[in-house]
Each structure stands twice: as structure tokens, then as C-alpha cells.
Amino acid sequence: MATKTTFAPMLIIPNGITDVSFYTKAFGAEETRRFSNDDGSIHVVEFSINGSTFHMHEQWATKLVSPQRAGASTVSVNIFVEDVDAVVEQAVAAGAKITSPVQDFDYGYRQGDIIDPFGHCWQIQKEI
Template sequence: MMANQVFAPMLIIPNGLTDVSFYADAFDAKEIRRFSNDDSSIHVLELSLNGAIFHLHEQWESKLISPERAGASTVSVNIFVDDVDAVVAQAVAAGATITSPAQDFDYGYRQADIVDIYGHCWQIQKKT
């Protein structure tokens, strides 16, 4: 393994978006950098989620398409938080949908699953 490796997922969003405040509203994500198209829509947006980096990228003609276009998501972005219930409530208030409510599992985790407004799946969890 190479030193200083960082995992930074890239979520594909529909073309033409200018406002993705959902991530700030749902998860307190902070915008780091933005690359806009000529029409001011988002080309690439770099965000920080409590120090963890992730990117939003507009859809382009390749194997990377938005869940909206695919009709499903094949990945779940899993985040560890201090209070699963509070983060889920905040995400729902921002427009997310709960697909599995928060519950404690016998393997020592409290977890909930949500889908964001662009169709990306998230698992909100805490080791208990």
C-alpha cells in the first residue's frame, strides 16, 4: 500500500445542476472547490465531510452515470457518525428518504440506510 492514500468517492449527478446544498443541509458537508461549466452548472464539486473528501461530478457519456439515469445505485456510501438518529433526521429534513430505519445490530453497530435526493445510497452508522 502506498503512503498517504486517501479514499475519495465520486458521486455522479445529473447535468445542469447549480445547487447541491442537500449535502450541506443533510451532512454539514463543506464545499472545497467548484469547477463550473459555461452555464454556471456544476462540472465537478469537491466537498469535505468532517475531513473526508468526496466529489460530485456531472454525468458524461461513459460507464459513469447518475442513479437517476441508471434507475438504481450500485454503491452505498457509508459514514460513521456520533449520533445515527440525529444525522438521519437531518438528512430526511433535507429531502433524503429512509430505506432502512436506524436499528442496533447484534454485530455491534447502529445503522440506518437512506437515499439522497439524487438517488445515491448512504448508510449512516456508529459502532456501539
């Protein structure tokens, strides 16, 4: 049986985080599993947005650190949605900050960029 290749980003969060409800509120993500530490903080959370999986993982002793610890993010997670304006507004209401307002680009996309409460960059977009 062949395995289907999929892409599932793992976003690093600071240790001690207990609330990642931003993703449910902002993007309608469904939490599919959670592994907690003894103190109730998150070790790993798995989310699904319309069947696409991503993970949140606390920092650990490797070269993977949260954007807050690094002082920047080196990646943007891009999601395609039907209504870019509505999703950006929903994300802002949930705690995101706009870094580039929603606009149409001559290369055929409507896009807006946000930073989530943990410092991860997201580009919300659709082909026009």
C-alpha cells in the same frame, strides 16, 4: 515524501444540476471547490466531511452515470457519526428518503439507510 492513501468517492449527478446544498444541510459537508460549466451548472464539486473528501461530478460520455439515469445505485456511501438518529433526521429534513430505519444490529453497529435527492445510497452508522 510518501503519499498518504485516501479514499474519495465520486458521485455522479445528472447534467444541469446547480444546487447540491443537500450535503451541507444533511451532513455538515463543507464545499471546498467547484468547477462550473458556462451555464452555471456543476461540472465538479468537492466536499469535505470532517476531513474526508468526496466529489460530485456531472455525467459524461463514459460508463459512469447517475443513479437516476441507471434506475438504481450500485454503491452505498457509509459514514460513521456520533449520533446516527440525529444525522438521519437532519438528512430527511434536507430531502433524503429513509430506506431502512435506524436500528441496532447484533454485529455491533447502529445503522440507518437513506437515499439522497440524486439517488445515491448512504448508510449512517456508528459502532455500539
